[in-house]
Amino acid sequence: MNDAAALHHPDEPHQGGLAQRLNWLRAGVLGANDGIISVAAVVVGVAGASTATAPILASGIAALVGGALSMAVGEYVSVSSQSDSQKALIEKERQELDTMPSEELDEPTALYEAQGISHATARQVAVELTEHDALRAHLSAELGIDPDDVVSPWAAAFASALSFLCGGILPFLFVLLVPAPWKVPVTFLAVLAALVLTGTISARIGGSSKRLGTLRIVAGGAVALAVTFGIGALLGTTGAV
Numbered sequence: 001m002n003d004a005a006a007l008h009h010p011d012e013p014h015q016g017g018l019a020q021r022l023n024w025l026r027a028g029v030l031g032a033n034d035g036i037i038s039v040a041a042v043v044v045g046v047a048g049a050s051t052a053t054a055p056i057l058a059s060g061i062a063a064l065v066g067g068a069l070s071m072a073v074g075e076y077v078s079v080s081s082q083s084d085s086q087k088a089l090i091e092k093e094r095q096e097l098d099t100m101p102s103e104e105l106d107e108p109t110a111l112y113e114a115q116g117i118s119h120a121t122a123r124q125v126a127v128e129l130t131e132h133d134a135l136r137a138h139l140s141a142e143l144g145i146d147p148d149d150v151v152s153p154w155a156a157a158f159a160s161a162l163s164f165l166c167g168g169i170l171p172f173l174f175v176l177l178v179p180a181p182w183k184v185p186v187t188f189l190a191v192l193a194a195l196v197l198t199g200t201i202s203a204r205i206g207g208s209s210k211r212l213g214t215l216r217i218v219a220g221g222a223v224a225l226a227v228t229f230g231i232g233a234l235l236g237t238t239g240a241v
Contacts, residue, residue: 028163029205031071033198035167037221039063040191041228043175044184048232051180060172064165072161079153086145093139105130170194188225195221 042063046056097104105126112122139145171194174187199214 028159029198029202031075031160031163032167033195033202033217034071035064035067035164036170036191036194036198037224038067039168040171040175040187040221041224043172044187044225045228045232047175047183047187048229049235051183053176056176060176064168064172067168068161068164071164072157075160076153076157079151079156083151083153086151089145090139167194167198184229188222191221191225192218 039060043056043060046059050056105123108126108129109119109122112125113119117125171187171191174190175183178186195218196214199217200210202217203210203213
């Protein structure tokens with residue numbers, strides 16, 4: 001960690017491992033949002049067809065477990081591909097530093113010059129950074145990779161599954177425990193409130209408009225609940241279930 005940077009800008013994330021923490025946070029917010037909407041859509045749809053506890057309980061548990069596992073597998077596969085690519089690039093750069101050090105020194109020099117630094121200064125910077133930590137310096141200059149920030153697929157998968165469960169348990173408990181006449185409206189309101197929270201957090205992480213980001217998520221969730229409840233109610237009134 002840069003002590004001077006930390007002293008003058010203590011609120012900025014100068015420490016290493018930032019990519020991994022942001023990746024876990026992103027997966028967590030997306031997982032919670034997916035859990036809220038998908039589980040709510042399932043249980044509200046079933047509640048629209050029948051107010052009996054057994055089918056709501058069975059469908060809710062299936063949606064929670066199936067959704068969490070699906071999120072975990074999807075996140076693991078996606079992040080594994082990213083992690084494998086990063087590791088391959090790091091290993092390639094390590095081999096090039098071992099076999100062609102002089103040619104490798106020319107690369108960051110040229111990159112620094114392209115940023116407006118004179119050749120002499122660019123060469124001096126490249127040499128000094130290489131002497132300090134050759135692999136880290138060249139990965140940063142040439143590929144924009146920090147070896148400490150290689151993402152973990154297991155961590156992302158676990159965060160995604162756990163957050164899905166945390167998000168999905170909310171509508172599941174509401175629709176299961178609230179008395180029959182109020183199951184759907186109370187669950188609907190609880191889901192919208194939770195989506196406002198996840199939308200705000202998501203917008204904060206992405207640096208986008210909180211109002212617009214939250215509105216998109218809430219509107220999408222409301223449509224999903226309305227459609228699934230309508231389908232469930234239709235099936236219930238027609239005697240199809």
